[in-house]
Amino acid sequence: MTSNYYKEILEHYNNPKVQSEIAEFCKNRWVGVQCETLDTHGKKVLVRYLGRRRIPLQIHHPMDVKNLVLRFISLKPRTIYATANLYKRLTKEEDVVNLSNIEACMPTWDVDNNLENWDATVQTVKEIISTLESYGVTKSVFVKFSGRGAHVHIHPYAISENLRRKHNPLDLAYAIVEYVREKIHRKVLDIAVRFKAEKLRVDNEIDPQRLFVSPLSIHRENLKVSVCINPRKIEEFNPEEDAKLAKFNHYEGWKSYEEGEANELAEKAYEFVGGYPTLPKPRRRKHPPVDKQIIKWLSLTGFEDRKK
Template sequence: MTIDVFKYYSQEYVRKEMYEYARNRWIAIHCSRKMKDDRFILIRYIKSKPLQFRSEKDIIYIIKRFGGLLPRTFYGSANLYKVLKNPDDALNYWGNVVARTPTWDIDSRYDLWEKTLNIARIIIDFLERNNVVNSVYLKWSGNGVHIHVHEKAFSEKVLRKIHPIDLSYSFVQYVLENVKKRIGEMNRKMKTNIKVENLMDPQRVFTIPLSLHRKLDVACIVFKPEEIDLFDISWTNPSSFKHNEKWREYIYGEADRLALKAFKSIGPYTKPAARHVRKTIPLDVQIKKYLPETIGERKYSLENIRLNMKPGPISFKRVLRRDAEEMISLIEDIVSSYVLGKINLDRTIELIQYLSYGIIPYQNYSIDSKNNLRELCENLVKKLKELGKREKVEKWLKTHGIIQGKNIGLDKYMG
């Protein structure tokens, strides 16, 4: 079966459902066209602004606007934003995210749909036993199931106590830790290895209801827990999909009690590497204790950013916790990758802003050092926008120096 993508998204009902679900979310579009390095193109910005739906018509506009890239699959952020006008808004996770949609990602295969639902039942059962019932819905996304809890199942009272990012992460993790034994038993019984993951990092995106899958000719459809026993994989057929509009339903505050219990048990969101609790005082801290107070931490400015002729791959797997020098090297790699044509300007700015909002605040640096690095990132973004062209950025970097060595790369945080 070959899908006419434009014809599919031209359906008024499809556009209406997609728009109403994804408004106030940051949109990402997976295209069938590939880049030179054989990676599929993912669009996050339009005219240097975060991609979002302002009306149903935007879906058709986007498909036409990027037609040459063959847009196919639409994703929406787990985050719901207060405002989404510029890249700073999109990456300001801690100041601009007003709610999140807690999600369990059950990773499986299309042909294992019946066994996948057996895993989903375990999570649904735990939620129901904790009185989270009416605000729950499921999506078959292509090769697995997403279980969502409506963001308004959490009251403003709870959200004033717990930031949405901390709440969603701890909520999902708490449930997983309470059902992992049953999931393991079910996998052994079915002779499968179906995984359930907590992917509630700040930048996470999920398939928007009624979007097409990026590879399979299936539509992402919603169904409610009471429909699990009725579900059939034929519901995902784009030509005759069966989709439940009741993802809109919720009971305000229904999940509050479980959320408070989860946060008390799990605590706030942190990157996995930051969860380790150090039992001994770090050597650098011990040394600093005996240094004269007049020796201050180094302050970094734009003049410290040099051109690296052999930047490491941008994959976010670098150890950054030791000192700010690691962060400076990382910033140099990102900007140098732009100069060398490995990434475009929008991606460069996005990565620098993500460092400022999503990475630097969680390093073991002093407050002064964090503030200095975030200010540096802010100034660097302004400079990149001012210079624009690669050759101008290259000329500017060379005035600060050239690195001939190769740095190690980064960890995957971008969705």
């Protein structure tokens, strides 16, 4: 028996607009579908392959979205993800571990926060966008509501094909995200203090198999839609009203980009940061956790003393 709330999820993925936007985003990416059903470890099942041949899951056309949901209906599919990487081919399991098979990679900043501190998220997103604009990246950026925080993306083809041939796209994307994170680190700390947003952080989650929620997918925990947001109208976005399942406000301009627009930033970032750290090794924090930095900041400014 299908519960009422899950019927809403099925109706959402039956929406032609939803199917079209998800298919557009997932094209040439490795897809993952998180389901309501729990595995033997008590975690939600994540489907990433098809059949015994373990063919990487893909979505090419709008109807693929509906067919995928129906195929795994017994597991109750809920959230659709896709990799930051776009691949030259995805016909066998080995294709997703072959780094030379990466055609392009989407630089992404994961702004994580509590939904209650959305204003702090907005200010952080604006700092990222401002930094990108200072390097001439203005036409290839979009923001996506992630359910609690936001993702800031640069279109993968804003890095030219010539530069992607010179350096692995994964390396370039990782370097861009890390470079900008370092640039805005102090400002993010200031925002966290100003808005008392102890959970606020900006993460670099670019790695060979990282999944990001697809535009117009449903969040894994709440019944909100991961809509895209016009970067120039981020302050107008209301997560309580604009991400409703039945009536969402989605920015379809996320597909726009200018080829080569991010080249200058990519080259500078790659020179400064280098590529993705391929060897697994312990990484020392360059900065303490944000909550500890906030406590230290408050003590240095005397804010705690003024509260007493």
